Amino acid sequence: MYDYLIVGAGLYGAVFAHEATKRGKRCLVIDRRAHIGGNVYTELREGINIHAYGAHIFHTNDKTIWDYVHQFAEFNRYTNSPIANYKGELYNLPFNMNTFHQLWGVVTPEEARLKIEEQRNAAGIAEPQNLEEQAISLVGTDIYEKLIKGYTEKQWGRPANALPPFIIKRLPVRFTYDNNYFNDRYQGIPIGGYTGMIAKMLEGVEVRLHVDYFSNRAELDALAAKVVYTGMIDQYYDYRHGVLEYRSLRFESRTLEHTSNYQGNAVVNYTDAETPFTRIIEHKHFEFGTQEKTVITEEYPTEWKPGDEPYYPINDDKNSLIYRKYKALADQESNVIFGGRLATYAYYDMHQVIAAALHAARKEFGA
Known part of the structure; x- marks a missing residue:
């Protein structure tokens, strides 16, 4: 027993x-x-640790939890700074002053705030009722159309105006030049x-x-x-x-024999509606790998059915x-x-x- x-x-x-x-x-x-x-x-594949079920970056503000996991592993200093690719245009994530400058050419936080406020007022949203309205209220229509709408609708398989507003509230928006996706004190792989x-x-x-x-x-x-x-x-x-x-995921991985660095970043999100996958993960960058080849994974959201792997409730x-x-x-x-x-x-x-x-x-x- x-x-x-x-x-x-x-x-x-x-x-x-x-x-x-x-x-x-x-x-x-x-x-x-x-x-x-x-x-x-x-x-472990080709000397690279492959995140078989999608990117997992450990992060926490809780020192007790951070100390706890260190009993079992040493963590590196990886910082999650994903890139958004919209039809070949590249933007920094999360939404920060680098993103605002890339999109509008603004330089100061005040200029960025005014641009967002102008677009929010033009949309006339008083109390957001869905994800689309919540996103526009947070970052304006330009960022919503380029960096949120297509990605979100692929991820959830539903129109953004049919999704609840709380989903988007997790996304950081900051008025500093800071590409670190997480605000947590501790982070690594x-x-x-x-x-x-x-x-x-x-x-x-x-x-x-x-x-x-x-x-x-x-x-x-x-x-x-x-x-x-x-x-x-x-x-x-x-x-x-x-x-x-649930929403489920399908992963398609490829080893690129003659490429040591495919995209220069661990995670690149594809935010347009036409690209069928949501992101490409290049696994070696999670551990600063210098191997002569690389492994990439395209991530395709799918509608879940019994027997599939459930990912997102x-x-x-x-x-x-x-x-x-x-x-x-x-x-x-x-x-x-x-x-x-x-x-x-x-x-x-x-x-x-x-x-x-x-x-x-x-x-x-x-x-």
């Missing part, structure tokens, strides 16, 4: 398993995939990739891969006193209240109502801990997943 069956070898499952094992508990971690790490899995970091967390823990929880659920549940579940919460309850919706009113019904069921469970982005139907950054797993461990085991 195990004390805990942990369904999912991603960040949440690995952190909880580490904390439980540290306290003398016996854990079994299972995952249906062929690898540990969940979506932060990195795969684990040297050697995320898979090594997860492997350190799981040292001393029994892990079984290629194991589908739902194919042998009763047998697996019988192995442990408690279950830590990190999969889709609607699937756990056999979709009795309906199917929660669609937190609209319909799905939020369905999730609350599942949450009510989960709250009644005494021997199941639900955690991670799929089990809580939320978009989490990595530091938030770790914080949630540590909180669950403290609740379970005490300080």
Whole structure:
């Protein structure tokens, strides 16, 4: 018998398993995939750590979390400064004085503010009701049309004026010449990739891969006193209240044998509607690689259907109502801990997943 069956070898499952094992508990971690790490899995290819499920940049303001992950990996000084490509025109992200200068030729913050205010007033938006109106209120119509509209509609598969305004509020807008996407004090990439970091967390823990929880659920549940579940919460309850919706992603990767540097940056977003992918990732730049070849990945958002990999929850009113019904069921469970982005139907950054797993461990085991 195990004390805990942990369904999912991603960040949440690995952190909880580490904390439980540290306290003398016996854990079994299972995952249906062929690898540990969940979506932060990195795969060594051509001497380059490939972010197999999209770019993952660790960032946090929480020193406790930063110190915690340093038990398992050394981090480099990578700073996320993506570039936007609109039909061959290049702009700095996030929206900052470099972006405003590139677009309008303005030099001072006051000039940029006046330009945005002029476009906001011309749009006549008093209280933003959707993403389009929220974006124009934040940065004006020029930036919305070139750098937000096409990218967002590709990402979500819906018109921008049909999306809720809160989605765009995450985007930084600053009136300084600062291309650092995140405002967080701590930022970087684990040297050697995320898979090594997860492997350190799981040292001393029994892990079984290629194991589908739902194919042998009763047998697996019988192995442990408690279950830590990190999969889709609607699937756990056999979709009795309906199917929660997501956006999914498809990745197309290529090794460029005779190119040492394809785009000069780890992440370039393609913001026009005509380009079918949303961004190209050149993985070597996450770790300042100097290899003679390079690997690039094009990222294509797709409509999710059961059986696909779920990435981004669609937190609209319909799905939020369905999730609350599942949450009510989960709250009644005494021997199941639900955690991670799929089990809580939320978009989490990595530091938030770790914080949630540590909180669950403290609740379970005490300080």
